[in-house]
Amino acid sequence: MWASPERVRYCAPDSADRPPALRDEVDHDVLTLLPERLDTVVLIAAHCDDIVVGCGGTLLELCRAHPGVAVTAVTFTGGGSLREEEERAALTAFCPGARLQMAVLDLPVGQLPTRWERVKRTLEDLRARADPSLIFAPTAVDGHPDRRMVAELVPVAFPDHLVLGYEIVQHDSDLHQTRLYCPLAEPVLREKIDKMLENYGSQRDRPTFDAESTAGLARLRGVQCHARYAEAFRVTRLVLGMAPLTSDSPYSSGHS
Numbered sequence: 001m002w003a004s005p006e007r008v009r010y011c012a013p014d015s016a017d018r019p020p021a022l023r024d025e026v027d028h029d030v031l032t033l034l035p036e037r038l039d040t041v042v043l044i045a046a047h048c049d050d051i052v053v054g055c056g057g058t059l060l061e062l063c064r065a066h067p068g069v070a071v072t073a074v075t076f077t078g079g080g081s082l083r084e085e086e087e088r089a090a091l092t093a094f095c096p097g098a099r100l101q102m103a104v105l106d107l108p109v110g111q112l113p114t115r116w117e118r119v120k121r122t123l124e125d126l127r128a129r130a131d132p133s134l135i136f137a138p139t140a141v142d143g144h145p146d147r148r149m150v151a152e153l154v155p156v157a158f159p160d161h162l163v164l165g166y167e168i169v170q171h172d173s174d175l176h177q178t179r180l181y182c183p184l185a186e187p188v189l190r191e192k193i194d195k196m197l198e199n200y201g202s203q204r205d206r207p208t209f210d211a212e213s214t215a216g217l218a219r220l221r222g223v224q225c226h227a228r229y230a231e232a233f234r235v236t237r238l239v240l241g242m243a244p245l246t247s248d249s250p251y252s253s254g255h256s
Contacts, residue, residue, distance in 0.1 A: 038066045041098075042130055043073040044123070044137040044154060046112055046146035048087040048104065049200050051075070053209070054166025055136050056094050056192040057184040057218070058231050063098045071098040072130055076119060076150065079106030082202055090199035094192075112146040119150060123157035132161060139165030139234045141176045155236065165234040169208045169217055180235050183227035189218050 041062065045051045051059070051073065063069060073091050078084050084104040091102055105122065107115050137154045138147035147168070154163055167175060184192075193211045203209045218229040 038062065038069055038133050040070045040072070040130055040132045042126065042132040042135045042158075043071065043091070044135065044150060045073070045075045046077060046138060046144070046150045047109060048075055048078040048083040049090070049196075049203055049209070050138065050147065050168060051136065051166075052090050052094055052192075052196055052200070053214070054138075054168050055164070055182075055231055055233070056196065057188050057229075058182040059094045059136075060096070060188055060191060061182070061184070063095045067097045069098050071095050071100045072126070072132070073100070073102040074122065074126060075102070075104045076107045076112060076122070077105065077109045077146070079104045081106075086200050086202060090195065093195050093199060110146060113149045116149060116153065120153050120156065123153055127157045132158075135161055135163045136166055136233075137163055139167060139176075140236075141165075141234065142168065143170050144168075162238065163235070165236075167217075167232055167234070169213050171208070175217075176234070178221070178224070178232035178234055180233045181221055181225035181227070181230040182233070183222065183225060184218060184229040184231060186228060189215060189229045 043051045043055075043059075045054075063071070071091075075084075075087055078087060087104050088102060092100060105118075107118060112119060135154065135158055138151040140148055140151040142148050142151060142165075151165060164180065167178065169175065193214050196209070196214065197204060197211070200209070207213065215229070218231065221230040221232040222228050224230070224232070
């Protein structure tokens with residue numbers, strides 16, 4: 001079982017991160033899933049910087065909470081360019097203490113749907129080498145065709161794994177309602193933004209790649225889970241194990 005459910009009063013990591021008006025509230029029960037173990041994490045991205053923008057704060061928290069975790073990252077575009085250099089430096093910074101392996105492929109940006117066989121084969125090869133506890137990947141409702149196509153192929157290669165789909169602000173207003181959140185303390189959000197801007201110099205002039213848009217989305221998602229800031233994810237399938245499963249049939253002679 002990947003996670004244990006427990007009932008908590010508030011999902012923010014520290015009471016200081018709660019809005020003042022809510023610090024004394026007692027009726028904001030949230031079901032929180034805490035990893036029992038986290039040995040291997042896989043990060044999948046269509047473009048350089050997708051991972052950091054979509055789940056950089058969560059990644060910082062995860063790697064610090066699980067020293068030595070194995071992290072394997074695959075980015076499908078940007079290989080052989082400045083973007084690859086930025087991606088490698090950024091993921092190293094965002095995976096402190098992790099055993100990090102990464103591959104940056106050189107497929108053309110905006111044309112991944114025409115290269116779906118290469119993408120599918122890469123994911124299948126990754127599955128043959130890794131049995132991850134958790135996967136971060138794009139979401140199938142993303143407005144960008146590259147990310148959407150990758151998101152559709154991830155569960156084909158990893159049908160029995162927990163995949164969290166991260167979100168990225170775009171011009172086409174493709175944000176959707178989410179139900180899964182990772183609260184972030186303000187210092188973690190600030191660290192995410194600082195590391196983003198430091199490592200992806202080629203993207204600083206993009207209006208969707210600045211401190212305000214990153215903090216604004218994090219604040220909105222924080223409000224939705226009673227935290228100051230948060231990153232949000234979509235999950236298509238989540239299996240909860242409340243007790244160890246046995247192979248006994250309920251119709252065997254030992255059952256009445």
